[in-house]
Amino acid sequence: MNDNRPIIIAHISDLHCGSQYHIPSLATRVADEINELKPDALIVTGDLTDMGFRQEFEVARRLISRMNVDRVMVLPGNHDARNVGDMHFEELFGSRSTELAFEGVRVLGLDSSEPDLDNGRIGRERYRWIEERFSDPDEFKMVALHHHLIPVPGTGRERNIVYDAGDVLRVLANSGCDLVLCGHKHVPNVWRLESIVIVNAGTACSYRLRGKTRASYNIIELHPDRVKIVLKHPFDKPETVADFRRTIKRECAWRPDAELREEENPDTSGVWTS
Numbered sequence: 001m002n003d004n005r006p007i008i009i010a011h012i013s014d015l016h017c018g019s020q021y022h023i024p025s026l027a028t029r030v031a032d033e034i035n036e037l038k039p040d041a042l043i044v045t046g047d048l049t050d051m052g053f054r055q056e057f058e059v060a061r062r063l064i065s066r067m068n069v070d071r072v073m074v075l076p077g078n079h080d081a082r083n084v085g086d087m088h089f090e091e092l093f094g095s096r097s098t099e100l101a102f103e104g105v106r107v108l109g110l111d112s113s114e115p116d117l118d119n120g121r122i123g124r125e126r127y128r129w130i131e132e133r134f135s136d137p138d139e140f141k142m143v144a145l146h147h148h149l150i151p152v153p154g155t156g157r158e159r160n161i162v163y164d165a166g167d168v169l170r171v172l173a174n175s176g177c178d179l180v181l182c183g184h185k186h187v188p189n190v191w192r193l194e195s196i197v198i199v200n201a202g203t204a205c206s207y208r209l210r211g212k213t214r215a216s217y218n219i220i221e222l223h224p225d226r227v228k229i230v231l232k233h234p235f236d237k238p239e240t241v242a243d244f245r246r247t248i249k250r251e252c253a254w255r256p257d258a259e260l261r262e263e264e265n266p267d268t269s270g271v272w273t274s
């Protein structure tokens with residue numbers, strides 16, 4: 001990590017290209033601001049489209065391509081999983097779950113969408129993989145997904161956290177995860193749970209808004225000793241909304257030796273015999 005300049009991650013979400021509420025002038029403004037910011041990475045936490053249609057994904061790809069950032073992670077949201085939109089997503093953006101690693105930071109991007117459902121899940125089949133990818137105790141560990149991991153105020157009736165949120169939180173806490181990025185309900189928010197900072201982004205460039213929120217995105221600053229979350233409304237000044245001391249954690253849930261021993265001596269105590 002460079003001592004003079006923090007690692008900067010731009011976090012945008014819920015572009016909703018194709019929606020009547022998508023505002024192209026806001027979208028180009030966000031792209032211009034991000035180009036001026038010159039972040040080390042750009043993370044887009046889903047809902048690129050409104051209905052998962054091909055032409056909406058193409059607009060989203062053109063918009064994201066305008067942002068001159070070397071490392072880009074793009075994840076699908078529930079709107080992108082409508083109408084078999086995941087097929088177009090994979091053709092235009094690649095894998096629905098992906099990973100970035102740079103300068104001591106590791107980001108796991110998890111597709112939390114389900115075909116034609118607004119609800120989301122991570123799924124227990126991925127827990128082991130998360131633990132394994134977070135096996136380096138010295139890395140700053142991040143997860144990005146579309147749906148909420150814990151409830152967010154000002155989002156109405158709660159139906160937005162992933163089905164397996166409790167189990168995912170346990171996996172992340174045990175693996176020493178530092179930061180989680182989410183989108184989904186267009187309400188920016190920061191929580192800290194245990195020592196995990198959980199950040200939601202608003203909608204970057206649409207008028208699909210709740211209450212008095214405005215279009216916004218987040219800038220994450222990783223300093224050697226601090227994590228700052230900066231809220232940015234297009235055209236307005238940036239506002240630091242959270243500033244946490246970095247907790248150095250060395251937890252790691254993955255035990256490859258234990259896994260090998262299990263394979264050598266499989267536990268058959270739970271196997272029924274007749």
Ligand SMILES: [Fe+2]
Binds near residue numbers: 047146183184
């Ligand atoms: Fe969403």
